[in-house]
Amino acid sequence: MADEVKNFKVTIDNISIDVAPGTTILNAARMIGGDVTPPAMCYYSKLQGSGGKCRTCLVEVAAGSTADPRPMPKLVASCRTTVMDGMIVKNITSDKVIDARNGVVEFLLINHPLDCPICDQAGECHLQDLGYDHGKESTRYKFARRTFVREDIGPYIQLHMTRCILCYRCTYVADQITNKRVHGVVDRGDHAAISTYISKAIDNDFSGNMIDVCPVGALTDKTFRFKNRVWFTKPVDAHRNCETPGCCGKATLWLRGDEVFRVTARKDQWGEVQSYDGKTGWICNTCRFDKKKTSDWIVEGLTSISRHSVIGANKYKTLEMPHETVQKVMHGVRPKLLMDIHNVSEVNNPNIHLSELERPAKGTDFKKASQHPVNEDKAEQEAQFGKTEK
Numbered sequence: 572m573a574d575e576v577k578n579f580k581v582t583i584d585n586i587s588i589d590v591a592p593g594t595t596i597l598n599a600a601r602m603i604g605g606d607v608t609p610p611a612m613c614y615y616s617k618l619q620g621s622g623g624k625c626r627t628c629l630v631e632v633a634a635g636s637t638a639d640p641r642p643m644p645k646l647v648a649s650c651r652t653t654v655m656d657g658m659i660v661k662n663i664t665s666d667k668v669i670d671a672r673n674g675v676v677e678f679l680l681i682n683h684p685l686d687c688p689i690c691d692q693a694g695e696c697h698l699q700d701l702g703y704d705h706g707k708e709s710t711r712y713k714f715a716r717r718t719f720v721r722e723d724i725g726p727y728i729q730l731h732m733t734r735c736i737l738c739y740r741c742t743y744v745a746d747q748i749t750n751k752r753v754h755g756v757v758d759r760g761d762h763a764a765i766s767t768y769i770s771k772a773i774d775n776d777f778s779g780n781m782i783d784v785c786p787v788g789a790l791t792d793k794t795f796r797f798k799n800r801v802w803f804t805k806p807v808d809a810h811r812n813c814e815t816p817g818c819c820g821k822a823t824l825w826l827r828g829d830e831v832f833r834v835t836a837r838k839d840q841w842g843e844v845q846s847y848d849g850k851t852g853w854i855c856n857t858c859r860f861d862k863k864k865t866s867d868w869i870v871e872g873l874t875s876i877s878r879h880s881v882i883g884a885n886k887y888k889t890l891e892m893p894h895e896t897v898q899k900v901m902h903g904v905r906p907k908l909l910m911d912i913h914n915v916s917e918v919n920n921p922n923i924h925l926s927e928l929e930r931p932a933k934g935t936d937f938k939k940a941s942q943h944p945v946n947e948d949k950a951e952q953e954a955q956f957g958k959t960e961k
């Protein structure tokens with residue numbers, strides 16, 4: 572009988588856990604969960620060979636092992652360093668780590684534009700989250716930022732190279748789950764860029780998964796571009812009987828009313844595509860881009876979203892409304908007009924079917940419908956409370 576493999580004991584931020592030999596520090600920390608887990612911008616557990624590029628997961632090893640308890644001289648990338656028995660690791664309890672991570676974020680933001688207000692990834696961007704936790708309020712960088720010639724990589728995916736942090740995840744997706752990789756990182760150093768090199772369109776059945784693994788807004792869904800902010804949509808879990816070999820058929824639909832704005836693979840708590848029966852739940856381009864009707868899917872129920880995510884904002888299952896005080900102090904005038912932007916903005920008018928537009932939505936798409944709901948509101952209020960003086 573083979574000898575039983577002895578687990579290694581590792582302590583991360585004063586919390587101990589037993590893990591199998593060969594486990595990386597990052598995965599051991601994920602088993603503990605919570606704040607102890609270092610952020611990871613390039614590592615992706617479902618993509619072989621990923622990690623070791625971005626340095627956001629740096630940790631301090633205060634003791635290498637029971638056999639050799641000397642500290643490691645430099646911070647190490649937790650996604651690429653395996654645990655040893657008796658290892659002691661510091662993540663959020665180390666000032667050195669926090670300082671280094673702040674520096675890494677500053678480097679990542681040297682060239683990344685701060686265009687979150689117009690970026691479709693806003694609200695689900697890992698760099699945005701990292702920026703909130705570790706970013707500085709202003710930049711020290713005074714030189715010209717990298718710019719790239721705009722490149723068309725096909726009908727479904729929009730490439731914004733200025734936002735790319737060169738994590739290589741999309742190239743691993745192309746290598747490992749599509750049968751013909753036509754893109755990669757070309758050039759080196761400051762000129763390094765994701766490109767199809769000869770602007771060859773990426774049209775593989777599974778190419779859409781590159782959008783899901785991209786941690787920033789460098790690869791976004793063209794069919795969803797500028798149609799809505801993610802936090803205004805309602806994510807639900809759904810499945811369909813997909814016949815494309817390799818497609819799990821399980822997805823998240825992002826709805827507004829009954830309109831399906833976009834379809835993505837289902838994500839886990841680390842922002843990675845979930846696994847089913849030991850297989851990663853990648854979805855094919857037919858499910859992602861062509862099945863945009865709720866009738867194409869069997870809806871299972873609301874997607875569970877972390878309560879820290881902006882996507883979960885205003886989507887409570889049970890909500891106890893606070894007492895309305897503005898109405899009281901304003902002598903009965905309802906505060907609706909002042910405070911409820913949804914009532915005066917037609918952007919969320921369910922009569923406009925943005926998902927059916929073959930292009931990003933424009934201001935003119937809302938113009939027709941913005942026939943003064945403000946005035947109707949006002950008339951209604953005046954009928955109820957009489958004219959208010961200015």
Ligand code: SF4
Nearest residue numbers: 735736738739741785
């Ligand atoms: S495009 Fe996105 S996934 Fe690809 S290397 Fe750049 S940041 Fe990473």
Ligand code: FES
Nearest residue numbers: 623625626628650
């Ligand atoms: S996640 Fe470890 S180096 Fe990027």
